[in-house]
Amino acid sequence: MFTMRRPGHATPPLSGTLSGMRITVLAGGVGAARFLRGLKAAAPGAQITVVGNTGDDITLSGLRVCPDLDTVMYTLGGGISTEQGWGRQDESFTIADELKAYGGGTPWFTLGDKDFATHIMRTQMLAEGRPLSEVTRVLCERWQPGVRLLPMSDDTIETHVTLSDGRRVHFQEWWVRLHAKGQARSIVPEGAAQARPAPGVLEAIADADFVILPPSNPVVSIGPILTVPGIREAAAAKTVVATSGIIGGAPVRGMADACLTAIGVETSAAAVAAHYGADLLDGWLVDEQDKAVADDPSLAGIEVRAIPLYMRDLDSTAAIAASAIDLAQKIQQRKGPNG
């Protein structure tokens, strides 16, 4: 049954049925969550599994905070602060104020009371010995995000940044407290290379019709996921379509340029695709202003499609997601049943 809600935005027609289609998405936070809303609208009958980045995770006031998982969960579950793009809507800050009165808390990373409750629940379950994947499943029972949300790993992974002055800080501290100022010398998802994928991750990739990379930060969101042994290999064996988070030489949102510079990659749609590599990527969605990327010799083997790529609203985002699906299906048809 073809149940797709046709976006108002001009979009390529989708071939075949989408119901029952299995799509696995490797996801960061805000950008991924917005893309996923569009993907759900574009393919309402699809079974979507989201493999979420946990490199941003941090322990604050003794509570385990998983910003990317929560952003996806809140966004798809209708609890997100639409103004911020992260955290809960209609928040109060009693806990943060009280912690400050005790000389505690984390002034540069203020969590709202509702958000704190999520972290209390998570920390309690983790302390009971339950793995993060199970904890995430329990939290999602409330939010019903309409996707299966898996952390990339149940093992603890934390991205750390070494600054030019030699200081080593948690990614969140560099990103949120220092606003990505202070030239980063290196960015490493500590623990990722030794981690095991969470239960179901490799299977969700292997069983997917295709894999989509949303316009998340390639260094600190998608990068840590691909660093967990087995995930990149599993994805590379599938048709993978990614959407560029770089438009016209600048990140659409956030400070991806600071991250790309730190790992020696130019902030351009071509350079990011080359960074992912033709062994992983089959299709690369870029904005219309970057259509020249299609002729870049460094992207040989990657099919580039240029479309309007700004996620302005749900309709435009659904159109982008529909294009990603369409591109993936076209590539698969060309590659044949074993592609």
Add this chain to the structure above:
Amino acid sequence: MFTMRRPGHATPPLSGTLSGMRITVLAGGVGAARFLRGLKAAAPGAQITVVGNTGDDITLSGLRVCPDLDTVMYTLGGGISTEQGWGRQDESFTIADELKAYGGGTPWFTLGDKDFATHIMRTQMLAEGRPLSEVTRVLCERWQPGVRLLPMSDDTIETHVTLSDGRRVHFQEWWVRLHAKGQARSIVPEGAAQARPAPGVLEAIADADFVILPPSNPVVSIGPILTVPGIREAAAAKTVVATSGIIGGAPVRGMADACLTAIGVETSAAAVAAHYGADLLDGWLVDEQDKAVADDPSLAGIEVRAIPLYMRDLDSTAAIAASAIDLAQKIQQRKGPNG
């Protein structure tokens, strides 16, 4: 320097100077906290050390809650809910509501948001390996309760109740959830007999001019404190004056009768004093309606004084505290310098 604020209530005159006097109080929760407010008013120049019961402590939603320590800290620090006698004033319940939405939380023990922040701070510090006595000191830096507040022990102690049907529950569950219904077969402060007194506890008792027991529950508040090895012996070596929490055969507040029945002690001022024992108690303050207790042969060796014993307001409570001090001083004078 004599700096006592003279209570408006009729009260025996206090002899000598109170400034620099060292008083150590073994304390439960609400009753003790109210008594301590009166004691501070009656003896503003005194150095008061409070040894707090930790048998009520419980882990809720993964956070360590110390109800008695917090009630003393909040009450003396001006943060208590004056209506309830426990918890913070002007509370909100966002966290509790959110935990419930996740299917978590503890519906029968609802904590407010401000209170949650205290438990988050405490749990974080405990997880860092800091002992409860140090954690309590840090929390008190904010509240400035005007007394030195020590937990009876840094070791984990939890009072458990065995019900007549054989069920074994945490004291809080019996007290708060079951409203002390269901005949208690036994009440045991688990871990107390194997615990060590917290640093400073034995010294505070040994160095005190005298020890006061406020009208706390003799079974579940004072009982666990006296069970920690060394504390009863240290107190017995000093002049100890206690105030009865039983007036006219009934507890002034709470359900002490249910606790006393469980350990086979009659709910009367005489029986409670006999339960404490003449080896421990030197003086016993009872209400005027219980003045006949003075002639009870089972209380030989304990000096009984009958006064108005209801803590109606700060003035009446200060008068009770002043009587306790006066009785202790009179007993000391009689016993001589080594009493």
